[in-house]
Amino acid sequence: MCNCQEFKANGKCKFHNKDGSLTRYAFACGYQELTELPKTRIRTKLFWDSCCYAVIQYDDKEGKRLCWETFTRLKDARKFYKESLKNC
Numbered sequence: 001m002c003n004c005q006e007f008k009a010n011g012k013c014k015f016h017n018k019d020g021s022l023t024r025y026a027f028a029c030g031y032q033e034l035t036e037l038p039k040t041r042i043r044t045k046l047f048w049d050s051c052c053y054a055v056i057q058y059d060d061k062e063g064k065r066l067c068w069e070t071f072t073r074l075k076d077a078r079k080f081y082k083e084s085l086k087n088c
């Protein structure tokens with residue numbers, strides 16, 4: 001969720017959507033969405049990579065990268081991000 005001052009004051013902020021996810025503006029500013037699963041130590045992130053949205057997943061226990069996919073549309077990247085979390 002968003003804890004920004006701006007959000008507390010106005011009920012909205014330019015970095016976060018209502019559900020707490022990042023806006024396009026936030027991605028353009030270099031913000032990343034990151035999910036780390038303590039049990040499996042699988043780390044998944046979604047970010048804007050200069051020309052496209054990228055989803056990267058690492059297995060920190062094995063020390064290897066599981067996937068690296070790029071998307072033109074944020075919608076598709078989010079979908080993939082969600083899907084890839086299901087498999088961990």
Ligand SMILES: [Zn+2]
Nearest residue numbers: 002004013016
């Ligand atoms: Zn915010």
